[in-house]
Amino acid sequence: MSNAMVKFRKAVLSRSTRRALTSLLVFVLLWELGSRSKAWFGVAMPWVGNIPAPSAVLAAWSKLVGDLGYWQSWYMSTLRVLAGFIAAMLIGIPLGLMMAVSRTFNDITFPTFEVLRPIPPLAWVPASILFWPTQELSITFVTFLGAFFTVVINVVGGAKSIDIRYFQSAQAMGASQWDIFRRIVLPGTLPSIVVGASVGMGITWNVVVAAEMISGGGGGQSGGSGGGLGYFIWNSYVGGSYEQIVVGMISIGIAGYLCSEGLRRAGILFTPWLRSR
Amino acid sequence: MMDAPSASLQRPRRPTHAASQGAIRIEDVVKIYDPEGAAVMAVDHCSLDIAAGEICMIVGPSGCGKTTLLNAIAGFHSITSGSIYLDGEMLCGPGRPQAAPGADRIVVFQNGALFPWKTNLENVAFGPIMQGKMKPREAYEKARDVMADAGLSGTEHSFPGEISSGVRRRVEIVRALMNQPKVLLFDEPYRALDSLTKSVMHEALLEIYYKNKVTIFFITHDLEEAIFLGHKLAIMTTRPCRPKKILEIDIPHPRDYSALTSPRFRELMEETADAVHEEARKAFELGEKEG
């Protein structure tokens, strides 16, 4: 057997994998029992008794997989997330770098930034709706805000922590200000940008889902599930199809996870020097 | 089982109250990391005898496996084969691959391991209180005395983060000695200090040694430090490590800094410098990372 196969077998059969599988199984079983408690035991368990059972969820999911509207929700949510996220990076990274590089700029902008930061992004939704002409833009704006603050904070922190000796070596070697910026500040901040992006991504998903639920999804096709996953969940609730709620929840979880993973891998691509010691 | 150095060797002077405890015997120890995977042999059939109360200096290039040996004695790592005895009792060996850490073999760590969240006094009193040997009040009293003895009074209520690294080291040694260990294990403790502080630390260490019966197992890459402090010097090969050369340093104790310029010192340096340099070269070519 090849080395890779050996490693795979070891990973699959390793103790930690076995334990993980065990506990996941237990979790699903308890869930199933709890949610079916009314039907099977006559008395409903508190809390868990009301939620749909895993088996029902699975059944509903298999039906949804064939529904175009379902996948459209995926698409819409992902689009919003990416739009807001990219906007946050495009504006946040340069802003953060400027704050780190120029003391004066930092002293002027940072306090205002810090005053606005504690306001939860969702609190901006009504103001955003008032301001932007379309619902789409208002959701994207709120999404942008969610990630923006995180990205800037991480960029500033990262730029500040670049070892001063790098600057000194560069200057000793005759680098210009622009060179220093391009070859030291930028790459030095990259790891923090990646971290900020990952955290920001998580927040973005949260915000998108919430915004979709609050502002009614909009921009989707008639009725049904065209307005993004958040809207899908809310609609399922209103419509009484509880299994679909759980489907929606898990879908978002997966989508979010995929995005974060993708980001993490992209980050490794951009910062090869951080790879293994 | 105590190994006395052969009578024909000019026996260097030991502290006036000879230690009767703390003799270490390392017998044919092998340590292989990750045996079924990328098997890396860190220690290769290493045997070494350290007499009770002796200062044994282990010198070798970075990454050669000396720390593994120390960790095996201390009980933090297991060994693959061979055995280690302390005063005749087996610490680890066949049937028991890993020793249990204990207060008879205390480690002084490279980057210092004084608990930053406790004051120096609380640190020093930690051992006896944990072992239940003293009530806290007693322990603090004793700790205060011991610190005063070592010239550390005034720092009792500071935190380790507030004092200089040289002082921190001394507090750590005092913390260890409070437990009257048989063996003190030093893992390149003075590596990060500048040479001026180092020389003060050396004299402080010797002073402490002369007052306490304790075996010292000291890892360093600084040959001068090794010859200045030690009774016995073991030069290790590059990974996997094995004693390349063992010799007794017969400069008489008690030593002070004039020993550094004595002719015997220079002779010993000449004898050993080649061996050390050779191994250092090998390590460099292998691209060893510092451990």
Place this chain on the structure above:
Amino acid sequence: MNKRVEIRSGDSAGGAAQAPVVALLKSTMPLQVVSDDLLGRIAGLAQRVSCAPGERLYSVGDQARDVYIVISGRIEHALGLGSGARTLNQVLTRGDVFGWAALLKDVPLRLATTTCLEQAEVLKINGEELTRVFAGDPSTGDVVMSRFATMITRDFTLPEELARVLNIPRRVEVVQPGGLALSMFRLKTWLQSPRPYLMLVGFALFLGFWYFAVEVWKLPRFKEMPGLTAVVTEWLSKNPSYGLSIYTPEYYEHIWISVRRVGIAFVLATVLGVPLGLFLGWSRAFREYVFPVFELLRPIPILAWVPLAIIMFSGSETPVIFLTFLASFFATALNTMLGVESIDESYNRAALCLGANRRQVFRHVILPGAMPYIFTGLQISVGVAWFSLVAGEMVSGQYGLGYVINTSYTMVRYPTIIIGMATLGAVGYITSAMVRLVGDYLMQWRVRELALGGR
């Protein structure tokens, strides 16, 4: 004998009488560099002595107890032949210092005879007391003594006496910058830099832009927004047209309700999350069983739980608190676990070496070692709690700041939206700061370590 009138400067009406004395002291060569504070203390020790023409203040061989400074008039200073000076006779006027033998080590006796040439007033200061003042401020004392030495050599042309100038040992103390003193120092430095003013510039720009964009220039998208003046007047008015201002009790009710919800959720999340995180970090077996399930649930956005929460829990309070709790819980547990994992292995090993058993290692190493990370996690947790709370309130709550914002929108009370937002921001910041302060208080060792490391 002529009577000398002696008045202690310190006895007169405090500061007012002292000021000219301090000024005089400052004009003397040795005391030029001393702070006004210290000079004030010296002035308090000084006595004013007046003397008539021909009167002798002291003679060679007398006990040397006091140092003198001339206030007015002229004094003849005649050094004895044994002093070794090049110039023996000098006339001293206002601001000149004499009688400094009182400060010399091992010189108990006068080296000169001093006589008043005309009606004069002098300041008399006890040598020992003066020395004690300087011993309390060794760095200043050092400087003053060396200036005395210079004066003695240069003005009185006495070479050997240099060696006998009183030596004030300079003790380099480790100054413990603690708590209030440190904060005050930082505040002072900050106020003296351009930073506070730039900060105000930033605020002015932001608020100014808002004001102009909405109310003056009436820019296309902006004109629908509530303007700065509208918001501020509403907020501060006793009779707000939309119902909420700092004078209405409802305002504080809403704040309190939101805070209460966050409080309950946060406490619950901490009580459950910290122990969970500690175990996850501490026991490998536990982590291998539990962490996968944890990581399965964590990526699900908190708000996706809303419908499920409504289904699971009855009432309208519980779902909101549950959501807030969930968000905090994940953040706290995760950060705690990471904290435990970040503790340097050496600390564990050191504790084991020193004879601690597993339980003791947990209590004395793991717990305190993870504290900084736990508190970082708690700060994040508070932030996340507010985030979820607002969302929860917007969707399914009654009362609370999130509810206010949402209904203000639906009921077309636009300025109140901004009031809600600003209040949220402020309250969120305060709660986060409170957590941080508690952390700083519990971890004095870290505060001091960071202070000395410099940030």
